[in-house]
Amino acid sequence: MSAPALEKDTPRVRRTLPGPDGLVWTTLRLHRTALWAWTGYVAISLGLLLWLWGPGSGEARRAFDSLGYEGAFEAARHDLGWGFFLTFDSLFYDPLTWARIAAVAVSLFAAGPLIARELESGTVQLAWTQSVPPARWLAAKLAVPALSVTLGTTLIVVLYRLVWDDRNHLLVAGIGPRDLAFSVGPATVANALFGLALGVLAALVLRRTLPALAVAGIGTYLAGAFRGNSWPFQGSHQQPELPVHSRAVTSTGAEIRDPGCTTQACLDRHDITGFTRHYLPSPDYWPRQLAETGVLLALTALAVAAAFLVLRRHQPRRKEASA
Incomplete structure (x- = not known):
């Protein structure tokens, strides 16, 4: 047989670009509804912040330009015209509230649909006894949502700080601006990651959906509440004044x-x-943010390490070959 004939009959190997493995794609497909929900939350938050940075602050800016702080204070008492007593001042804090709720939601998702539901149904046992090592299964379960949470929350935090720097003069003085100024930062991202890790750990320890949801949700909520005023290293248990x-x-x-x-x-x-x-920028901002971020990341690392240790106790043991 001639050489050209051999080349014609020999199948060519198709080269493909490297990409996520099958376990990552399976996780994405299995939880695509949650991924779309998270994407929608991020898009709505970014859209609201952009609107507040632009046309949403128009009335408040005109009032401030006319009468200064008295004008901004008066604008905060009048509805934007939508019938729900929504003002620039009230809407400005909504993305922060949503970020706190989102951290709890991430924890609930991790405790329920991501881990505990598969443990309860027994489908994970089938995967473990075939071709997916338990540690690799858990790593994929953690990596996919962690990447989405980190990217989405970081985008919100960065845009929030930009809008704050440019529009904080339109806010009514009080606890609101102080709470926002000291809350939005890298610790916001770390708080969401801690919720994810805590949810996974609760699911692996309790192995039941409802108890895991309760422990993860309450734990993440308390961590967010302690961030506000009660971390042990904050001394006075209050946020500093904002000049x-x-x-x-x-x-x-x-x-x-x-x-x-x-x-x-x-x-x-x-x-x-x-x-x-x-x-004015507070000298207490970065010490508080870095301390909170460090504490939350340390708790996250401990939760992840504990999750892998718990997984080792429950993974199926291979039967030893008979002599």
């Missing part, structure tokens, strides 16, 4: 104390042509 620079600008460019005018006549009397106001 604010607030001034009125005269026609000569001089900055004076904001007289709190509510009418144009008052502005003319004080020769005021503009206002400036913004929250």
